[in-house]
Amino acid sequence: MTAVNNLSFSIEKGNVYGILGPNGSGKSTTLGMVLNVVNKTSGEFRWFDGNTSTHDALKKVGAIIEHPNFYPYMTAAQNLALVCKIKGTNKAKVEEKLEIVGLLDRKDSKFKTFSLGMKQRLAIASALLNDPEILILDEPTNGLDPQGIHQIREIIRKIASGGTTILLASHLLDEVEKVCSHVVIIRKGVKLYSGPVDEIVSSHGFFELKAINMNRLQELLEKHPKIGKITDKEGMLTAFLEEPMEAEDINRYLFEHGLSLSFLIKRKESLEEQFLQLTNQTAEA
Amino acid sequence: MLRLLEIEYNKLRYSRSARILIITYFILITFIALIASIEFNIGQIQFRVADQGIFNFPYIWHFNSYIAALLKIFLAIVIVSMMSNEYSNRTIKQNLIDGLSKKEFILSKFLTVLVFSGISTIFLFIVTLILGYSFSDFTEISIVFSDLEYILAYFIKLTGFFAFCMFLGILIKRSAFALGFLVVWAIFESILYGVLNFKVFKGTDIATNIMQFFPLEAMSNLVVEPFSRLNAVQAAANQIGGELDKDYGIHWYQLLIVIAWVFIFVYLSLFLLKKRDL
Numbered sequence: 001m002t003a004v005n006n007l008s009f010s011i012e013k014g015n016v017y018g019i020l021g022p023n024g025s026g027k028s029t030t031l032g033m034v035l036n037v038v039n040k041t042s043g044e045f046r047w048f049d050g051n052t053s054t055h056d057a058l059k060k061v062g063a064i065i066e067h068p069n070f071y072p073y074m075t076a077a078q079n080l081a082l083v084c085k086i087k088g089t090n091k092a093k094v095e096e097k098l099e100i101v102g103l104l105d106r107k108d109s110k111f112k113t114f115s116l117g118m119k120q121r122l123a124i125a126s127a128l129l130n131d132p133e134i135l136i137l138d139e140p141t142n143g144l145d146p147q148g149i150h151q152i153r154e155i156i157r158k159i160a161s162g163g164t165t166i167l168l169a170s171h172l173l174d175e176v177e178k179v180c181s182h183v184v185i186i187r188k189g190v191k192l193y194s195g196p197v198d199e200i201v202s203s204h205g206f207f208e209l210k211a212i213n214m215n216r217l218q219e220l221l222e223k224h225p226k227i228g229k230i231t232d233k234e235g236m237l238t239a240f241l242e243e244p245m246e247a248e249d250i251n252r253y254l255f256e257h258g259l260s261l262s263f264l265i266k267r268k269e270s271l272e273e274q275f276l277q278l279t280n281q282t283a284e285a
Numbered sequence: 286m287l288r289l290l291e292i293e294y295n296k297l298r299y300s301r302s303a304r305i306l307i308i309t310y311f312i313l314i315t316f317i318a319l320i321a322s323i324e325f326n327i328g329q330i331q332f333r334v335a336d337q338g339i340f341n342f343p344y345i346w347h348f349n350s351y352i353a354a355l356l357k358i359f360l361a362i363v364i365v366s367m368m369s370n371e372y373s374n375r376t377i378k379q380n381l382i383d384g385l386s387k388k389e390f391i392l393s394k395f396l397t398v399l400v401f402s403g404i405s406t407i408f409l410f411i412v413t414l415i416l417g418y419s420f421s422d423f424t425e426i427s428i429v430f431s432d433l434e435y436i437l438a439y440f441i442k443l444t445g446f447f448a449f450c451m452f453l454g455i456l457i458k459r460s461a462f463a464l465g466f467l468v469v470w471a472i473f474e475s476i477l478y479g480v481l482n483f484k485v486f487k488g489t490d491i492a493t494n495i496m497q498f499f500p501l502e503a504m505s506n507l508v509v510e511p512f513s514r515l516n517a518v519q520a521a522a523n524q525i526g527g528e529l530d531k532d533y534g535i536h537w538y539q540l541l542i543v544i545a546w547v548f549i550f551v552y553l554s555l556f557l558l559k560k561r562d563l
């Protein structure tokens with residue numbers, strides 16, 4: 001069974017990276033390997049240009065993997081103090097980080113009394129204790145209610161705005177779309193795409209148009225040099241662009257040719273559509 | 286090194302069950318003194334254990350290190366659960382991600398094992414000294430501090446046993462099953478001994494020679510039972526015509542076997558941790 005196969009990518013300082021893939025695609029395994037808790041059969045990884053050993057590098061990294069793991073019988077503050085000891089940093093940061101995730105008033109409650117959302121936020125606080133250069137988050141919003149998801153995303157955004165590099169694994173497309181600047185898409189352990197989020201499919205978007213005289217509309221669109229494929233969908237024409245063009249231009253063009261539109265919108269494929277497109281392509285291939 | 290011990294200390298000090306077991310353990314060791322107050326009244330004969338010379342120096346070193354070693358099961362529970370809880374809470378994974386190396390993780394646990402054995406040994410030394418000075422017929426310095434090798438053997442014995450528990454905790458990952466396995470292993474060793482001694486190598490020393498290399502047998506050989514050494518027991522044996530000829534001493538090779546097991550258990554633990562995915 002191969003969980004991750006010939007996957008390779010690199011991340012650069014200051015960006016927010018997403019690792020996107022369906023459940024069981026090897027996201028956690030990949031992160032487990034670079035964090036030294038899953039043994040790799042072959043290949044290599046390097047931290048910080050390869051100048052530091054993994055053991056030392058991990059002290060400059062903050063990471064949470066899947067479930068928040070803490071000692072249930074210890075309080076939030078005691079757990080974080082222990083993490084400080086392991087990372088070899090000063091205990092003074094404990095309260096500051098609890099404040100960031102909004103748990104300061106619960107610092108003396110035992111971990112086992114926490115809700116999942118609170119556990120997850122405590123895990124983020126713990127990952128931040130050493131002011132990491134890279135923050136690795138594996139499905140940080142998994143299993144949370146909408147409010148909890150919102151809180152976590154706000155925290156991530158706050159951290160990202162401070163210049164910390166973030167590597168976020170998720171199967172949620174809108175999460176990656178909302179939070180990340182770059183994305184690596186994997187499926188069954190194989191890389192499908194890596195690069196900026198908005199360039200996943202080299203598409204210039206498409207127009208959806210409607211007019212009283214649909215035949216004339218189609219005729220005119222087919223004549224336009226920048227428009228490629230045209231499809232008819234539920235009484236609406238979808239015209240895919242081959243070169244960038246704004247909605248005003250197509251509107252003006254059609255009006256100059258004596259056609260006025262009753263409906264016009266310019267859209268880009270959502271990440272979800274692009275993602276499905278990407279994963280399906282390889283499924284057939 | 287201090288950092289590793291501090292980490293383990295932090296993990297243990299907030300765990301209520303570990304605290305209770307450790308305190309119980311040390312209280313029970315001091316209760317060895319209570320044996321002194323045992324009295325039987327069989328008709329006309331009055332029998333006081335304290336008068337039998339069990340608290341005489343240097344015999345008391347042997348007696349106390351044997352009795353105190355029986356209590357090691359309390360700390361064994363603490364050690365097994367401190368290993369397996371790291372798995373069941375999945376904190377071992379988080380520890381490693383937070384920057385503890387696998388070597389450091391095992392080292393921190395083994396240091397804890399050494400500290401437990403060390404403190405037990407010092408504690409036993411003090412309790413025995415006090416008890417001896419209160420009840421012993423001989424209190425000359427040269428007699429008081431003879432036979433101290435029993436204390437050393439006690440330390441090695443505990444370290445060996447706790448290292449075994451540590452390994453089982455990592456191997457089995459569940460404290461109840463690990464302790465169960467410990468019992469099963471003890472039964473296995475005694476059955477094997479029985480089979481070898483009474484069937485395969487009947488009438489020879491071969492069985493004993495082989496069995497002394499097994500971990501639990503090696504540990505129990507370090508401090509053998511002290512009861513048959515008592516005058517009363519010896520006298521009774523002589524009366525019924527039997528003769529008790531037993532080697533109560535501690536030999537260097539016995540210490541060496543247990544120390545070898547300690548290394549084996551520690552390295553096997555490290556090997557398991559390195560090989561496994563978490």
